[in-house]
Amino acid sequence: MEQDITILSKMKQQLQNKEYLNFKAQIKIIKRFYSKEKENQIQQQIIQLNNILQAIKNMVIELAKSSDYIISGDQNLIKIEEINQESEEQKENNIKEAKRLLDQGVTLRKLNKYQEAIECYEKAISINPKYDKAWLNKGNQLFNILLQDLHQII
Numbered sequence: 699m700e701q702d703i704t705i706l707s708k709m710k711q712q713l714q715n716k717e718y719l720n721f722k723a724q725i726k727i728i729k730r731f732y733s734k735e736k737e738n739q740i741q742q743q744i745i746q747l748n749n750i751l752q753a754i755k756n757m758v759i760e761l762a763k764s765s766d767y768i769i770s771g772d773q774n775l776i777k778i779e780e781i782n783q784e785s786e787e788q789k790e791n792n793i794k795e796a797k798r799l800l801d802q803g804v805t806l807r808k809l810n811k812y813q814e815a816i817e818c819y820e821k822a823i824s825i826n827p828k829y830d831k832a833w834l835n836k837g838n839q840l841f842n843i844l845l846q847d848l849h850q851i852i
Contacts, residue, residue, distance in 0.1 A: 705724065709724050712724075792825050796826040799821045799832075800831055800832050802818045803832075803835060803839075806818060807835075812842065813843075819832045819836035
């Protein structure tokens with residue numbers, strides 16, 4: 699590189715001294731000098747483009763990871779919503795089943811099938827322990843059975 703600069707300095711002097719023939723012979727050196735410069739610029743651009751490409755690849759990897767987290771989060775939300783919906787449906791079914799058992803117990807009591815009525819009330823209570831009507835009917839039925847037993851004893 700330094701040698702090229704020295705030659706270029708000599709060529710400058712040749713131009714100033716109007717030594718055109720010598721200058722013309724050394725034009726190849728100028729072409730070579732500029733082609734190396736151009737080559738260096740191209741190499742620098744390639745290096746910069748490779749750096750940009752690597753940065754983009756890293757961004758794509760990070761974006762893919764974050765989108766996986768988002769998709770995973772969305773799937774978890776969907777699962778939670780499905781579980782909540784199933785839970786609500788199960789609660790509704792339990793309420794309906796407890797009501798059905800209570801009604802069946804009332805019907806059995808009217809048919810004087812007291813023990814079977816109590817069993818229905820107990821099943822309704824096991825499904826829904828806070829079902830007041832089932833507790834009330836069971837208590838009333840047990841009380842009625844107790845009264846019958848007392849009447850039989852007397």
